[in-house]
Amino acid sequence: MRDAFSSCHPAVNALWFALVLAVTVTSFHPLLLLTALVCALFWGFRLGTRWGVGVLLILFLTAALCNPLFTHAGATVLAYFPNGNPLTLESILFGLGAGLMLLAATALLRCACRVLTADKWMCLLGKSFPVLSLLLSMSLRALPRFSARLSQARLAQRQVGLSGHGILGRARQGVRLLSILTSWSLEEALTTADSMESRGYGLPGRTAYTNYTLDRRDRQLLVLLAAQGSYLFLMLLRGSLSWRYYPTVKWIPLDLWFLTAWLDWAVLCALPLILAWKEERTWNCINCKD
Numbered sequence: 001m002r003d004a005f006s007s008c009h010p011a012v013n014a015l016w017f018a019l020v021l022a023v024t025v026t027s028f029h030p031l032l033l034l035t036a037l038v039c040a041l042f043w044g045f046r047l048g049t050r051w052g053v054g055v056l057l058i059l060f061l062t063a064a065l066c067n068p069l070f071t072h073a074g075a076t077v078l079a080y081f082p083n084g085n086p087l088t089l090e091s092i093l094f095g096l097g098a099g100l101m102l103l104a105a106t107a108l109l110r111c112a113c114r115v116l117t118a119d120k121w122m123c124l125l126g127k128s129f130p131v132l133s134l135l136l137s138m139s140l141r142a143l144p145r146f147s148a149r150l151s152q153a154r155l156a157q158r159q160v161g162l163s164g165h166g167i168l169g170r171a172r173q174g175v176r177l178l179s180i181l182t183s184w185s186l187e188e189a190l191t192t193a194d195s196m197e198s199r200g201y202g203l204p205g206r207t208a209y210t211n212y213t214l215d216r217r218d219r220q221l222l223v224l225l226a227a228q229g230s231y232l233f234l235m236l237l238r239g240s241l242s243w244r245y246y247p248t249v250k251w252i253p254l255d256l257w258f259l260t261a262w263l264d265w266a267v268l269c270a271l272p273l274i275l276a277w278k279e280e281r282t283w284n285c286i287n288c289k290d
Helices: 010-026 030-047 053-070 089-115 118-125 130-159 166-198 216-238 256-269 271-289
Strands: 077-080 086-088
Touching: 010 030, 010 089, 010 118, 010 216, 010 256, 030 089, 030 256, 030 271, 053 089, 086 089, 118 130, 130 166, 216 256, 256 271
Parallel strands: none
Antiparallel strands: 077 086
């Protein structure tokens, strides 16, 4: 079954990702970050995203461990390094928060690569920013192709007996593969640019076909996203979602403002899952009637 949120208008998809990513990278509140991470992971599983658990764990540990090593601010000193710099509780907590933020942003961007396809970028930016939309669509298409062509090039090199042995051999093979992939990508980019130019892409007055229409559901979702985003940013400006790490850890008490803002954030993050659940329920009801 198709994903309900992915079938929405590209404007709805782009606005949702913009709102969620903006709040994720600007608010260091651990509850907000954890909510975004859990929703993104569950949605990614539905989209068929292969989560590299090892890569995500390395990202989290890198951010969590590097901050206490290089940042020594904070009032609560736990120990001292051999060079005399203090190890503070605040630097550890800030590193954990930074790692959580990095995980949430990475998971959301992986979902965005699945949902915001090249044709959606062309629909959004093709008329106003034709060059930018073409570059984005080519970049999004080039990333998965680059990985597939790397496997093809490695297989071809192995079949002709050019697989490297030892450090120098592997280095030569890596340089050879990089040269092959670079030439391949540049040739395809030039071919695509010449093809689009020959079709009159970017000329004033040129019409373009799009398969997306802004229906009633999309308009309702745009209004809902605008209302949710406005309320969240008002709460951010008000300080209801603030979380301070330095010099001491301090957060806003769990009052009514915070609870309503977190509920708004949870609904916003879970919106793709809610739409998927609603569509599955409708589909099951139709099958039961038949």
